[in-house]
Amino acid sequence: MRIVVCYKCVPEEQDLKIRPDRTPDWSGAARKIGQYDLNAIEAGVRLAESAGGEVLALTAGAGVGDSKLQKAVLSRGPAAMYGIKTDEETVSDSLATAWLLKAGIEKIGGVDLVLCGEGSGDIYAQQVGPLLGALLGWRTLNAVSALSFAGGALRAERALENSREVLLADLPAVAALTTDANLPRIPGMKDILAAGKKPVAVWDAAEVSAPPPRGAEIVSILAPEKRERRQIIVEGESEESLAAFYGHLRKVLR
């Protein structure tokens, strides 16, 4: 089995600065693997550990050519990493991102299963995995909370709002994992050292694909206007404090 796990390197939220015109300023922000993608990576590695096969990591955009981020993904278990160079704007669009990942998967070749996180850590539209499956024309599942191989097919549990369903899907397939699918491992020193020796392939977007179509056009990205709240704070647990607080509560609950 050849499993490809897709991930996105997203900016560290704590490093976000907001400019006076409310536009976000990410200059100087560190990058990390999207938190939801860690579940996809872990799921792929566990599948290969239990059923055999190889796990390859694939990303587009930030983190390609950055040795620290490349090591970060490889230390989690994948045997090799493939990166498609492209700009930030391209990978902020679901369709363009899925298009590039599809091209990468076709270039890797012989892929049986693609795993994605539920959504990217920054935009979280939860569309890239499902779009990728649709573009590839493969069996596509989202909300997958458990998966295994069964007789050459994928056995997947989907956690829906009001039910859980267990499905058997023929391969090749694309699955987007939920966050409770597993607990991603924390790489040890040995994993980190081994990661440095694993192969990394970097492609320019033009090498793998025609320019990807944009599925939507960004009108603006703006921090919300600060809403001023009254901030009337009562301190302490005395009768008086509670009575004062109760007075406020009663007013708003009327």
Place this chain on the structure above:
Amino acid sequence: MKKLKSVWIIAGGAERIAELSAGAAAWGEETALLYAGEREKAAGAGTVYYLGPLTGVSYLSYIPAIVALVREKQPELVLVESSRNGRLAAAAVAAAVGVSALTDIDSLEADEDGGGIVGRRMVYGGAAWKTERVSGPTAVVCVGAGVFPPGETPPPGEVIETRSEAAPGIRLLERKENPAQNVNLPAAGRIVGVGRGLGAAENLGAVRAFAAALGAEIACSRPVAEEERWLPKERYIGVSGVIAKPDVYIACGVSGQVQHMAGIDRAGVIVAVNKDKNAPVFRQCDYGLVADLNAVLPRLTELFI
């Protein structure tokens, strides 16, 4: 606003169908619903395309039929319920018509000048709004609860059975219903939100009593649902969870992380109880009480009964 010619709905639950149907009627001259499930519940739009039952079949099996119908009839706007099946269907349709689906949209507008449909969603863990325009022949939008005001739903129309072939290569082995998790936080007028400051699951009883006295729904922060598992996931408020806009939100033991507060930003009044005076929630609330939650909650409940 100039109406679109044709607006479609993809939804399952009656409540969501009613809401999206009101939205579709406001936006379009003609409306249609794509529905799988119990045949007698296939209603709520001018035309209903009945895909088939969901007994023994996964919703996934109907996605190719949904795509084929959209390709054939080319509605200008497809409104999809923000559910897991909905997001999957939205992506399949979006891929077929060559757009990105706008998901978890909190507002939707027609761009009278530039053309196209403009929607807005939260990004970066609630730190910003991303506004996007889709200008294809068909726009696909996943709409969360509470976006469209209730309105008139179109009179029941024709039901067309699509008799579509189920998608090959996917088989449902088992389904377990868990209807207990039905909670409509976006529609709640009052919400009591629980944070990690509650300390332990045993203390939930006091919160339940308090919420009951106030006639409020109970919600929580992400760590309470996903890490502590004191409450089900369906009840967590935040960017990756539920976005709610109650008249009153009472944050109990919630620290006030941006991801959580973004999900409740549009509450009319925010009230906070937390023993940590420096908790960020106190800078984002209207009324606050600095006190040990478990000591004051039963006393407050008594005052309200």
